[in-house]
Amino acid sequence: MAEIIKKATRESYGEALTELAEEFPELVVLDADLAAATKTGIFKKKYPERFFDCGIAEANLIGVAAGLASCGKIPFASSFAMFAAGRAYEQIRNSVGYPHLNVKIGATHAGISVGEDGATHQCCEDIGLMRTIPGMVILNPADDVEAKAAVRAAILHKGPVYLRFGRLPVPVLNDPATYHFEIGRGVTLRDGKDITIIATGLMVAEAVTAAADLEKEGIDARVINIHTIKPIDREIVLKAARETGRIVTVEEHSVIGGLGEAVCGVVCEEYPVPVARIGVEDRFGYSGPAAVLLKQFGLCAENIVSTVKKALNK
Amino acid sequence: MDEQLKRELKKKACRIRLGAVEGVFCAKAGHPGGALSMADILAYLYFKEMRVDPANPAWEDRDRFVLSKGHACPSLYAALALRGFFPMEEMKTLRHPGAMLQGHPDMKHIPGVDMTTGSLGQGVSAACGMALAGKISRKDYRVYAILGDGEIEEGQVWESAMFAAHNKLDNLCIFVDNNGLQIDGRVADVCSPYPIPEKFAAFGFHTITINGHDFDQIEAAVKDAKMTKGKPTAIIAKTIKGKDVSYMEDNVNWHGAAPNAEQYEIAVEDLKAVLAGLEDE
Numbered sequence: 093m094a095e096i097i098k099k100a101t102r103e104s105y106g107e108a109l110t111e112l113a114e115e116f117p118e119l120v121v122l123d124a125d126l127a128a129a130t131k132t133g134i135f136k137k138k139y140p141e142r143f144f145d146c147g148i149a150e151a152n153l154i155g156v157a158a159g160l161a162s163c164g165k166i167p168f169a170s171s172f173a174m175f176a177a178g179r180a181y182e183q184i185r186n187s188v189g190y191p192h193l194n195v196k197i198g199a200t201h202a203g204i205s206v207g208e209d210g211a212t213h214q215c216c217e218d219i220g221l222m223r224t225i226p227g228m229v230i231l232n233p234a235d236d237v238e239a240k241a242a243v244r245a246a247i248l249h250k251g252p253v254y255l256r257f258g259r260l261p262v263p264v265l266n267d268p269a270t271y272h273f274e275i276g277r278g279v280t281l282r283d284g285k286d287i288t289i290i291a292t293g294l295m296v297a298e299a300v301t302a303a304a305d306l307e308k309e310g311i312d313a314r315v316i317n318i319h320t321i322k323p324i325d326r327e328i329v330l331k332a333a334r335e336t337g338r339i340v341t342v343e344e345h346s347v348i349g350g351l352g353e354a355v356c357g358v359v360c361e362e363y364p365v366p367v368a369r370i371g372v373e374d375r376f377g378y379s380g381p382a383a384v385l386l387k388q389f390g391l392c393a394e395n396i397v398s399t400v401k402k403a404l405n406k
Numbered sequence: 407m408d409e410q411l412k413r414e415l416k417k418k419a420c421r422i423r424l425g426a427v428e429g430v431f432c433a434k435a436g437h438p439g440g441a442l443s444m445a446d447i448l449a450y451l452y453f454k455e456m457r458v459d460p461a462n463p464a465w466e467d468r469d470r471f472v473l474s475k476g477h478a479c480p481s482l483y484a485a486l487a488l489r490g491f492f493p494m495e496e497m498k499t500l501r502h503p504g505a506m507l508q509g510h511p512d513m514k515h516i517p518g519v520d521m522t523t524g525s526l527g528q529g530v531s532a533a534c535g536m537a538l539a540g541k542i543s544r545k546d547y548r549v550y551a552i553l554g555d556g557e558i559e560e561g562q563v564w565e566s567a568m569f570a571a572h573n574k575l576d577n578l579c580i581f582v583d584n585n586g587l588q589i590d591g592r593v594a595d596v597c598s599p600y601p602i603p604e605k606f607a608a609f610g611f612h613t614i615t616i617n618g619h620d621f622d623q624i625e626a627a628v629k630d631a632k633m634t635k636g637k638p639t640a641i642i643a644k645t646i647k648g649k650d651v652s653y654m655e656d657n658v659n660w661h662g663a664a665p666n667a668e669q670y671e672i673a674v675e676d677l678k679a680v681l682a683g684l685e686d687e
């Protein structure tokens with residue numbers, strides 16, 4: 093087996109902005125004193141005249157981005173998910189969402205995989221917050237290839253986009269030569285008829301591993317990658333419900349307000365089937381190495397395998 | 407300022423006030439006090455200063471205006487209507503279901519409104535973004551914003567102030583409508599933002615304090631702001647909340663209340679008397 097290459101999607105974010113800068117002259121990047129961590133620093137280095145540090149002032153960061161967008165710029169406003177979606181929620185809602193301005197929010201360090209910094213920095217609520225804003229597109233890429241494609245798609249999309257990136261290096265799953273990204277279109281990574289695992293972000297790699305393990309035990313699991321949480325791909329979810337009869341969702345986010353609830357919403361309304369949700373239960377995180385935390389929170393292939401078996405009464 | 411022009415601007419301000427009061431009356435809700443206090447500044451900006459084109463509200467090179475104290479929009483709407491962005495008739499359906507004129511400024515649906523506001527503290531950040539965009543694109547448009555003296559209690563205002571000075575946004579000129587009142591009482595008593603010019607100066611602004619009802623002083627301040635290079639300008643405009651409606655003046659109860667029919671009649675009489683005085687001059 094070829095060696096697995098790992099890369100954090102925040103890294104892909106910083107690189108993608110830099111790679112796309114020439115093609116999109118209106119692209120500008122803002123940060124709130126986290127450029128080294130969000131990796132917008134990569135862009136800053138190459139295009140200092142198109143980079144603006146707002147300092148530790150996330151409310152103003154979003155407002156400035158709104159003003160820039162109203163004048164035809166394509167601003168990427170970056171901070172940690174906690175402070176972008178959390179601190180500046182109301183600015184995003186009122187200054188970006190309501191006027192439907194062309195602002196892209198690049199939120200890094202999402203989820204508990206932030207690790208050692210602990211609960212104050214482990215944002216597991218951002219998807220829920222952003223989903224409630226009318227017209228907001230939410231992209232949660234699974235790997236380097238998808239993250240870069242997501243940045244490009246966000247630029248081409250007219251309107252607000254929330255992009256969610258991680259701190260932890262994750263396996264590169266997709267082949268850049270063949271990968272095609274379309275906002276609102278889920279990706280079937282593995283066909284299967286017994287059950288469907290719908291995963292997003294860094295849980296996609298775990299879902300793929302889980303499906304391979306399940307195969308050894310004679311369970312044929314379909315794996316779907318939902319990179320666009322909103323608008324969610326209703327078609328792919330309903331097809332899975334009809335064809336496999338059972339769904340397990342997996343996300344590094346609270347089970348409240350995230351992918352799991354979005355999938356439940358779709359199937360409940362049109363084709364009810366049992367759905368088991370794997371995510372961060374209604375609780376806060378704590379400090380620790382990311383890999384340890386992900387295991388302890390059940391955000392791993394082992395827990396997907398056991399949840400699938402339970403769902404199938406096996 | 408030329409006396410003829412001054413009289414014209416005073417009349418415009420009075421018509422803005424009449425429109426604002428009509429809007430709030432027809433809506434049976436809204437914020438007349440803070441709308442009336444800033445009417446002279448709006449009259450100066452829209453009828454003397456700003457480069458705008460009602461036939462092309464999205465014109466890229468236009469000067470921008472952000473009403474950061476969005477609740478005072480009845481006066482902004484009246485100014486836009488008088489300037490030709492939409493018919494004055496619209497004031498009659500302010501805040502009505504399905505109407506164009508929303509309770510707070512909505513840039514998506516109202517021609518001439520450059521930023522959606524209403525949540526205090528946010529508009530001024532967007533104004534900074536507009537000014538920054540002008541700098542990046544080397545355009546010579548200017549950006550104006552009006553903030554409330556209560557609004558500046560918001561932390562975001564000071565985030566934006568730091569940002570504006572740091573980025574040398576000399577194409578940004580903000581007014582603080584210093585009418586001394588907010589909802590819960592006098593700004594000095596609620597949670598004092600004073601001293602205001604000193605605060606903005608400390609944040610790196612050029613500051614000017616004026617009587618916000620005196621067109622000579624408004625003009626001088628705006629010209630001074632235009633001449634000021636390398637830093638943004640804050641014009642602290644001393645005003646009277648509820649200006650020119652006798653019973654509303656400096657009365658905290660008229661921050662967010664609509665006049666009844668009888669009160670409306672008095673308001674119209676008061677304002678028409680001001681207008682008549684100007685015709686006689």
Ligand SMILES: Cc1ncc(C[n+]2csc(CCOP(=O)(O)OP(=O)(O)O)c2C)c(N)n1
Pocket residue numbers: 437439440441443475477478524525526527553554555556557558583585587588589647661
């Ligand atoms: C963030 C936010 N908090 C509270 C309000 C409710 N509010 C509307 S107007 C107002 C008082 C504003 O006072 P000031 O800025 O002095 O305005 P003016 O006196 O010019 O009307 C408040 C608290 C709001 N619109 N936004």
Ligand SMILES: [Mg+2]
Pocket residue numbers: 440554555556583584585586587588
């Ligand atoms: Mg006030």
